[in-house]
Amino acid sequence: MGHSHSHDGIDWNDKIASLRERDELLAPESAELARALLRKQDRSVIDVGSGAGGMSAAFADALWDTGGTVVLVDSAPELLAEGERNAAAAAGSGVAVRSVAVDVAAGDLSQVGVADLVFASRAVHHLPDQVAGLRRLASLVRPGGQLAIVESGLEPRALPWDVGLAEPGLELRLAAARAEWFREMRADMGGSVRMPFGWSRALAEAGLERVRSWTQLVDRPAPVSGPAFTAVLERLEWLRRGAEGRVAQQDLDAVDALLDPDGPHYVGGRDDVYYLVADTVHVGGKPAG
Numbered sequence: 001m002g003h004s005h006s007h008d009g010i011d012w013n014d015k016i017a018s019l020r021e022r023d024e025l026l027a028p029e030s031a032e033l034a035r036a037l038l039r040k041q042d043r044s045v046i047d048v049g050s051g052a053g054g055m056s057a058a059f060a061d062a063l064w065d066t067g068g069t070v071v072l073v074d075s076a077p078e079l080l081a082e083g084e085r086n087a088a089a090a091a092g093s094g095v096a097v098r099s100v101a102v103d104v105a106a107g108d109l110s111q112v113g114v115a116d117l118v119f120a121s122r123a124v125h126h127l128p129d130q131v132a133g134l135r136r137l138a139s140l141v142r143p144g145g146q147l148a149i150v151e152s153g154l155e156p157r158a159l160p161w162d163v164g165l166a167e168p169g170l171e172l173r174l175a176a177a178r179a180e181w182f183r184e185m186r187a188d189m190g191g192s193v194r195m196p197f198g199w200s201r202a203l204a205e206a207g208l209e210r211v212r213s214w215t216q217l218v219d220r221p222a223p224v225s226g227p228a229f230t231a232v233l234e235r236l237e238w239l240r241r242g243a244e245g246r247v248a249q250q251d252l253d254a255v256d257a258l259l260d261p262d263g264p265h266y267v268g269g270r271d272d273v274y275y276l277v278a279d280t281v282h283v284g285g286k287p288a289g
Contacts, residue, residue: 012078016052018234019079023054023086025227025275029218033281034058037148042116043068046140048104049123050074053083057090059119060097067094073112075103104136114142121150124199128191134206144288147208151199153215153280158232160272165254165265171239173251178242199282208284215280222274231275232267233259 023030034055038045043066045059050072060070070091072083080099088097100112104120105127118140127133134147141147155175162168186192195202203211220228240255257265267273 010076012076016079016082018230019052019054020082020086021227021230023052023057025220025231026054026218027058029216029279030055030058031061033216034062037117037119037146037281037283038062039116039146042145044071044115044117044142045069046071046073046112046115046118047083048073048118048120048137048140050083050087050099051079053086055119055121056083056087056097059117060087060091060095063095064092067092069096069098069115071112071115072097072099073102073104074099075101075107077101105133109136109140112140114140114145116142116145118145118147119149120147124149125151128189129193130195131193131202131205134202134208138206138208138284138286141286143286145286146283147203147206147286148281148283149199149203150279150281154278156231156235156275156277158235158273158275159258159267163254163258163265165257166248166250170251170254173247174239174243174255177246178239180246181242199280203282203284206284207286209287211282211284213280213282215278218275218277218279220275223271224273224275228275229268229273232273235275236267 038059043063047056047059047070050056051074053072056070056072063070070087072080072087074080074083080101084097084099091097102109102112104123118137120137124130124133138147157171159171163170200211200213224232236255236259240259243252243255257263258267260266261268
């Protein structure tokens with residue numbers, strides 16, 4: 001497969017490799033979450049913003065004994081093809097896997113159908129009107145079914161308090177700068193609506209009932225390697241992009257030094273780097289009547 005760049009400049013080979021590695025990192029937690037969300041009577045799942053298909057594969061595997069259907073929904077055909085392939089590889093003969101290319105924020109959802117469980121991980125906070133987005137997702141839930149989202153929780157931590165570069169507390173300053181970047185991005189988004197309450201309340205506002213939440217820990221202690229180390233690198237690169245113009249130059253220089261594989265401070269040469277994140281799951285039921 002050659003390098004395929006889309007019209008928006010995304011290198012899909014690179015992006016898919018990164019998402020697949022993330023799916024590998026989270027595979028134990030994804031399997032646990034799929035089993036926790038699926039009730040005995042559930043036979044159909046819609047995975048919105050399905051990415052490389054990690055959660056879809058977990059749902060397909062969890063439906064192995066009973067059979068059922070997993071529908072992947074994403075706006076990027078390149079991702080859908082990868083996700084469908086990965087989910088199909090995990091599905092038993094009784095589990096059907098299909099995909100629908102549609103933008104959940106604005107596209108026509110009629111081709112998606114309805115399901116016992118609709119799942120969206122870290123997708124809703126990107127929508128201009130988040131409660132309206134939840135209502136659109138709720139329209140895909142059959143009466144008596146459930147909508148589950150993964151949003152907020154505690155964001156990742158990877159570095160010691162003092163890395164020996166810049167002042168102590170580097171990662172916290174970078175995270176604060178990224179939060180400011182996100183606030184500005186949302187404020188500048190066309191049609192953006194503030195949501196001055198938490199996600200459990202948002203699900204209730206969207207017409208769901210019996211809302212409950214719990215938090216799942218992803219804990220990869222130091223020293224990290226493999227997919228967990230890749231997640232640390234991507235986290236630092238992501239923080240670096242949001243920090244430009246928002247933190248002192250010595251902080252930017254410190255991150256650059258940590259990310260330089262040829263330098264003496266490369267994060268890959270440390271044995272005290274870890275990956276720790278707490279993901280909160282919010283679930284609401286659609287009235288049966």
